[in-house]
Amino acid sequence: MLAPMKYAAPATVEEARALLAADGGARVFAGATDLIPQIRAGRPEPSMMIDLKRIDRLSGIARAGSTWTIGAATPTADIVAHAGFAAEFPGLAEASGLIGSDQIQNRCTWGGNLVNASPAADTPPALIVNDAKAVIASAGGERTVAAAEVATGPGATCLGADEIIVEFTLASPPPRTADAYLRLIPRTEMDIAVVGAAARVTLAPDGAVTAAAVALGAVAPTVVRVPDAEAALIGGPLTDDALEAVAQAASAACRPIDDKRGTVAYRRRVAGVLARRAVAIAADRAAADQRGASS
Amino acid sequence: MTVTESRPESSSEPPAARPRYRFVGTRPVRHDGLDKVTGRARFAADCDLPGQLAGCVVRSPHAHARIISIDTGEAEAMPGVKAVISGGDFPAVAPGDPNYDMGVNLMARDRVLYEGHAVAAVAALTTDQARAAAAAVRVEYEPLPPVLTIDAALDPAVGAIHAHMFTSGADPAPTEPSNVSQLTNFARGDTEAGFAAADVVIEREFTTQPVHQGYIEPHAVTADASQDGKATVWCSSQGHFNVRAQTAAMLGWETARIKVVPAEIGGGFGGKTTIYLEPLAVLLSAKAGRPVKMVMTRSEVFRATGPAPGSKFRVKLGARSDGTLTAGKAQMAYSSGVFPSYAAFLGAWTVFESYDIADFEVEARNVVLNTPRSAAYRAPSAPMSALATETVVDELAQALGIDPIEMRLRNAVSEGAINTLGAPFPRVGFTECLEAIRDHPHYGAPLGPNQGRGVAAGHWFNIGESSSATVNLNEDGTATVVTGSPDIGGSRASMALMAAEELGIDVYDITPVVGDTESVGFTDITEGSRATFATGMAVVEACRRVVADLRGRAAKMMGVDVSEVDWADGSAVHAGGEHDPLPLAAITAEAKKTGGPITVTGSLDAKGVGPSFAVHLCDVEVDPETGVVQVVRYTAAQDAGTAIHPSYVEGQIQGGAAQGIGWALNEEYIYDGDGVMENPGFLDYRVPVASDLPMIDAVIVEVPNPNHPYGVRGVGETSIIPPLAAVANAVAAATGRRIRDLPMSPVRVLDAIVNSGSDSTDSSSSNG
Numbered sequence A: 001m002l003a004p005m006k007y008a009a010p011a012t013v014e015e016a017r018a019l020l021a022a023d024g025g026a027r028v029f030a031g032a033t034d035l036i037p038q039i040r041a042g043r044p045e046p047s048m049m050i051d052l053k054r055i056d057r058l059s060g061i062a063r064a065g066s067t068w069t070i071g072a073a074t075p076t077a078d079i080v081a082h083a084g085f086a087a088e089f090p091g092l093a094e095a096s097g098l099i100g101s102d103q104i105q106n107r108c109t110w111g112g113n114l115v116n117a118s119p120a121a122d123t124p125p126a127l128i129v130n131d132a133k134a135v136i137a138s139a140g141g142e143r144t145v146a147a148a149e150v151a152t153g154p155g156a157t158c159l160g161a162d163e164i165i166v167e168f169t170l171a172s173p174p175p176r177t178a179d180a181y182l183r184l185i186p187r188t189e190m191d192i193a194v195v196g197a198a199a200r201v202t203l204a205p206d207g208a209v210t211a212a213a214v215a216l217g218a219v220a221p222t223v224v225r226v227p228d229a230e231a232a233l234i235g236g237p238l239t240d241d242a243l244e245a246v247a248q249a250a251s252a253a254c255r256p257i258d259d260k261r262g263t264v265a266y267r268r269r270v271a272g273v274l275a276r277r278a279v280a281i282a283a284d285r286a287a288a289d290q291r292g293a294s295s
Numbered sequence B: 001m002t003v004t005e006s007r008p009e010s011s012s013e014p015p016a017a018r019p020r021y022r023f024v025g026t027r028p029v030r031h032d033g034l035d036k037v038t039g040r041a042r043f044a045a046d047c048d049l050p051g052q053l054a055g056c057v058v059r060s061p062h063a064h065a066r067i068i069s070i071d072t073g074e075a076e077a078m079p080g081v082k083a084v085i086s087g088g089d090f091p092a093v094a095p096g097d098p099n100y101d102m103g104v105n106l107m108a109r110d111r112v113l114y115e116g117h118a119v120a121a122v123a124a125l126t127t128d129q130a131r132a133a134a135a136a137v138r139v140e141y142e143p144l145p146p147v148l149t150i151d152a153a154l155d156p157a158v159g160a161i162h163a164h165m166f167t168s169g170a171d172p173a174p175t176e177p178s179n180v181s182q183l184t185n186f187a188r189g190d191t192e193a194g195f196a197a198a199d200v201v202i203e204r205e206f207t208t209q210p211v212h213q214g215y216i217e218p219h220a221v222t223a224d225a226s227q228d229g230k231a232t233v234w235c236s237s238q239g240h241f242n243v244r245a246q247t248a249a250m251l252g253w254e255t256a257r258i259k260v261v262p263a264e265i266g267g268g269f270g271g272k273t274t275i276y277l278e279p280l281a282v283l284l285s286a287k288a289g290r291p292v293k294m295v296m297t298r299s300e301v302f303r304a305t306g307p308a309p310g311s312k313f314r315v316k317l318g319a320r321s322d323g324t325l326t327a328g329k330a331q332m333a334y335s336s337g338v339f340p341s342y343a344a345f346l347g348a349w350t351v352f353e354s355y356d357i358a359d360f361e362v363e364a365r366n367v368v369l370n371t372p373r374s375a376a377y378r379a380p381s382a383p384m385s386a387l388a389t390e391t392v393v394d395e396l397a398q399a400l401g402i403d404p405i406e407m408r409l410r411n412a413v414s415e416g417a418i419n420t421l422g423a424p425f426p427r428v429g430f431t432e433c434l435e436a437i438r439d440h441p442h443y444g445a446p447l448g449p450n451q452g453r454g455v456a457a458g459h460w461f462n463i464g465e466s467s468s469a470t471v472n473l474n475e476d477g478t479a480t481v482v483t484g485s486p487d488i489g490g491s492r493a494s495m496a497l498m499a500a501e502e503l504g505i506d507v508y509d510i511t512p513v514v515g516d517t518e519s520v521g522f523t524d525i526t527e528g529s530r531a532t533f534a535t536g537m538a539v540v541e542a543c544r545r546v547v548a549d550l551r552g553r554a555a556k557m558m559g560v561d562v563s564e565v566d567w568a569d570g571s572a573v574h575a576g577g578e579h580d581p582l583p584l585a586a587i588t589a590e591a592k593k594t595g596g597p598i599t600v601t602g603s604l605d606a607k608g609v610g611p612s613f614a615v616h617l618c619d620v621e622v623d624p625e626t627g628v629v630q631v632v633r634y635t636a637a638q639d640a641g642t643a644i645h646p647s648y649v650e651g652q653i654q655g656g657a658a659q660g661i662g663w664a665l666n667e668e669y670i671y672d673g674d675g676v677m678e679n680p681g682f683l684d685y686r687v688p689v690a691s692d693l694p695m696i697d698a699v700i701v702e703v704p705n706p707n708h709p710y711g712v713r714g715v716g717e718t719s720i721i722p723p724l725a726a727v728a729n730a731v732a733a734a735t736g737r738r739i740r741d742l743p744m745s746p747v748r749v750l751d752a753i754v755n756s757g758s759d760s761t762d763s764s765s766s767n768g
């Protein structure tokens, strides 16, 4: 007979880490919207479930100077509803608001979305184009890694066995900068991305693109950055040719698989379409961005 | 939380000729409504008995394998385990026995025949213990090659799954077994001459994949066989008398030893017209001496209960330049999973049934595969056959430059037309449905960019069968109406409305109840759109005899001859007017003095079914760069005969349309190369969610069925028939591409748009 699963609700990061270090079968959870379905689908039951939501530092949205700090266990519903945050990161808020349904968003978190390391997760591409950093509590203290470095393959991360993501930091974007996130699902909600595309664009007052980032989800084992798309955009105005170059570069950057959710050919083509559309939306938003308009 | 009422009223007004009823045709809140929306209603899995055990099924990981051995020793020794059963605990069944297919499906014997096939079952104190013990049942398999596609099943070189299966209906009778279980042929006239007389002939191929009914409530049962050599079974089903009969047959018990108590049902759509768990639970309970409860997981529902068959057709139709259809030819195959079914017969019957076609030939094969045994799903086989016919008719209309509704009006069957089986149609409302759509504001509404509009029709014959109803008048003048029909779509409210109309008392003074198998007379399954029609007839018959009884009692109370007493508006009325009217409650109050309790049973085998027609109109918008199809507007007209409770007629129309749209766009069983289902859950088996659908505008057409006291035709099934073709025709209009392989998922639609191979002109020919 299996020993019954234990539940712990530590109040500090150190307590949580100590519990994790003491029991190799223990797992942390935030929303548990990945963990519980996985257990029900037959993955091994953890010996202990460690609830991260009772640790004050892991929940909350704060801005100090030009740095935003988001607790790793903050429900994405709070992020979507935070008007100040959503104004600066509309695409990241969009990605956060696409996960599952209202019920799921009241529980689920960036930390869980990133550490679960599904290639199809919605928030990682948007975190990555915004150069988000994850602050990780380790045995020796804390270390900071780029969100892009966290997932190393499907279900695999750079985290050590007793490491926990504590929070995310994001720099407030410069003026005339905005992001966007689009995904392709066969339904309108409650589905999983066949392709996801995030873009962030900064425009000069004359409309030239001065900075750009494009990242794709669900088309490779981990999120794919598309430097060729970024290069095609930077330095010029957002012409149809530039957008077409984005689409081409995005399609070329994919390393998709054939599976029950889509084919290689489909994912490749649609990655280009969504990347182009996401860039166009981000650029429209950047052009409308009033912050620092007088400068 | 606030709940806003946003149901649109039906846009069809009752025809003026229709008799005015006091209750029939009104929309009272259903009697079971409050409990359903507040969560109090008790469904199958809500039944708990003291001391009950939890049951769990051991299922095959292989699509096809010989069972070399089953070792239950380790499982039996595990903590909390009280009983373990496997195939050997059931009565032996031999190939050819009428119980063979169901018996083997219930529990594998020498072979497993699909992934998810039950091989053993365990009962233990807790669910965790039962699951752990199930995992400890050691089954040794020798994998065999699975047959997974219709093409493979039709290939004579592929070995027969069942060595005893020889194609029935084939002439001459085959000498070798095969995976074709049955062949149906229908023919009329001279097809070659019919095609020769056509100005345009179009021939197309279609495929559809198996789809699940997708009921929200998984199969669940609690059985208590711990006393008296009898068993009581609590479960939800579409027919508890059928559950009783099948469970008895599977166990080799007399029917009277089993009592089945119906729970509220969380959806069936045909999928709950058969059994999977009940005999297992009874046997486990009998062995353990305690009640046993079993609840399927969603994955078990997908892997081990019946979907609708997949299909592969070739359909050819010819038409004259005025739109008259001259000839039809259909070659059809349905895959019914691992056992034979009537799918091919129903497909052959329905494929040309809506149109008056002088010359036709239909050949339909039912094939078996190593996939779960198919089950009924709303209008079995007709959605697929209508996809084919309604698409080709649409293409013919396009080729001839005729409006698609006009094309159908020119060929629609009406009273007296001879159907596929050779019988004349009674009065039907196909033309009226076509006119209702043609005259609807939706038909001429402008379309936006990337949008297209499609129309399609559907027909279902509906069935009668046996029903019983008992009407008990209570002392205070209220009435209890007990029927044997599980209520899967609001039928209790309809029974109460018809009883109220007959008795003349308020609909809320009537309590409609679904009785268990010991409390009401035998009643067939709620299937074939028959409950409101046939069980309604039994209710009306019982009520009419109650009224006769009431008139007699009133005559006694008045001291007059019964011939002088009429029944009007819930009271006995003296024709001469010398006595005051006696309301029903005044008569029941005195029942002791006039002959005792007033209780009447109506039992009948209903004749005179009214076939039902529907016409659906669908607008889609297709993203040309991603292939995503969004249904943006949908209108469905259907002949209900008479809508007893219009809200539940609309509900049936909307539900069928929603399910058909899912079938058209995204639903399908996906198997890997070994026959293991890859999408046994609602994440990757995509039924439409609410935000995928527009409000479906239900237009009730009423052409009363002359053979029913209130003119009822069944409405439960026809609504799922047109959507496959309506959506496909709309996608064709939006994209210029005909997609004839379902589902029309984004991948497939984009492929059709990008690779312009499948345009709409291949294999059509002109005889001009």
Ligand SMILES: Cc1cc2nc3c(=O)[nH]c(=O)nc-3n(C[C@H](O)[C@H](O)[C@H](O)COP(=O)(O)OP(=O)(O)OC[C@H]3O[C@@H](n4cnc5c(N)ncnc54)[C@H](O)[C@@H]3O)c2cc1C
Pocket (backbone or CB within 6 Å): A027, A028, A029, A030, A031, A032, A033, A034, A035, A036, A037, A052, A072, A073, A098, A099, A100, A101, A104, A107, A108, A109, A110, A111, A112, A113, A114, A115, A116, A120, A121, A122, A123, A159, A163, A164, A165, A166, A190, A191, A192, A193
């Ligand atoms: C119905 C439904 C719909 C869904 N739809 C979507 C969707 O549209 N898009 C999408 O991307 N996902 C979707 N998901 C998946 C899931 O909701 C998301 O991945 C979610 O962000 C996970 O967050 P969580 O807090 O619930 O993770 P949890 O389940 O709590 O954790 C997931 C994993 O991360 C680990 N973990 C969690 N927090 C931390 C931390 N701070 N430090 C270290 N490790 C941590 C856990 O140990 C676990 O391994 C859906 C899930 C469901 C059930």
